[in-house]
Amino acid sequence: MDLEQERGIFRFPFKFPTSAGIRRLCVYFSGILYAVGFWLFLDAVIYSKHANASDVHVTFVDWIPFLCSTFGTMIVNSIEKNRLLQGALSSGSGITSLGGDSLDSSVAWQARVVLFFGFALLAGGLSGSIVVLIIKFLVKNYNTYPTVGMGINNVLGNFCIVLSCIVLWIAQNMEDEYSYSLTL
Amino acid sequence: MDLKVSPLTKIISLSGFLALGFLLVILSCALFHNYYPLFDILIFLLAPIPNSLFSKSNLDNADFMSDSPSNAQDFGSFLTGLLATSGIALPVVFYHCQLIGLMSCVMSILGGLIIYSSIVVFSWFFHSSWEHEEDALFG
Numbered sequence: 654m655d656l657e658q659e660r661g662i663f664r665f666p667f668k669f670p671t672s673a674g675i676r677r678l679c680v681y682f683s684g685i686l687y688a689v690g691f692w693l694f695l696d697a698v699i700y701s702k703h704a705n706a707s708d709v710h711v712t713f714v715d716w717i718p719f720l721c722s723t724f725g726t727m728i729v730n731s732i733e734k735n736r737l738l739q740g741a742l743s744s745g746s747g748i749t750s751l752g753g754d755s756l757d758s759s760v761a762w763q764a765r766v767v768l769f770f771g772f773a774l775l776a777g778g779l780s781g782s783i784v785v786l787i788i789k790f791l792v793k794n795y796n797t798y799p800t801v802g803m804g805i806n807n808v809l810g811n812f813c814i815v816l817s818c819i820v821l822w823i824a825q826n827m828e829d830e831y832s833y834s835l836t837l
Numbered sequence: 838m839d840l841k842v843s844p845l846t847k848i849i850s851l852s853g854f855l856a857l858g859f860l861l862v863i864l865s866c867a868l869f870h871n872y873y874p875l876f877d878i879l880i881f882l883l884a885p886i887p888n889s890l891f892s893k894s895n896l897d898n899a900d901f902m903s904d905s906p907s908n909a910q911d912f913g914s915f916l917t918g919l920l921a922t923s924g925i926a927l928p929v930v931f932y933h934c935q936l937i938g939l940m941s942c943v944m945s946i947l948g949g950l951i952i953y954s955s956i957v958v959f960s961w962f963f964h965s966s967w968e969h970e971e972d973a974l975f976g
Contacts, residue, residue: 682918684922688920688923691923692926692927700934704934825911
């Protein structure tokens, strides 16, 4: 109890959410964003199959940006964050030990390359969906809403997936800082 | 708030609640002769599974010095958020694509939410009662 009171000067009638709780909420939120993106895209697909009055249909070309963003999300979030951190620490500190340091830095390089591929896939998915919207819909003068909605849903869905990946990344890095302060 | 409710009453009322959810979803299909909303039941039944699986496994290897303490739990909660939102989004998307009517959409969303909440409340009740029993056992 004394420790609790020493920690802050002010007392609040409510508890501040803990770091782990915020992190958990962020992870839930990113799952929700991913589902929203997925269903926005799937809405375009089902709409094109069942309720489409125009002669534009969703084909495999529209699926490519979505697949790119999904693979990017998987790659970015399956990287072990400690590898990146380890590499940054070993290259940041001036002490170079024999053998172990070169191994660390090579692993960190691999992690950075994979991370770059992941983010490139994410950005490629988002820009690819915009390209599909412009080339397939806007250039051919499909400007009225129910038709152009298929392209816009694609862009919005990919945007939501990128946003979900960013939220998940931030949540995991937040946890890292927390455990970092614990270990230091 | 020390309301004493016997576990049997909890089970009976929750099962009634769950049956109400199933009734709503099945009615939303059968009234309109359109069985697309049945997928909603499947999604909402799948939704609590990842959280229960991964939180258990996290308890087992709760290690202070482990590198990634709750990656599995993260994955579980990510999947939970994804599935719960999918369950709500599925009837809305079907409604937008004119596969089902507005009435059917609302009924299947309500029924799905009732099913999901009754499952969550069930695990919540009996998780806490198990803890109490353990307390009574060891205390």
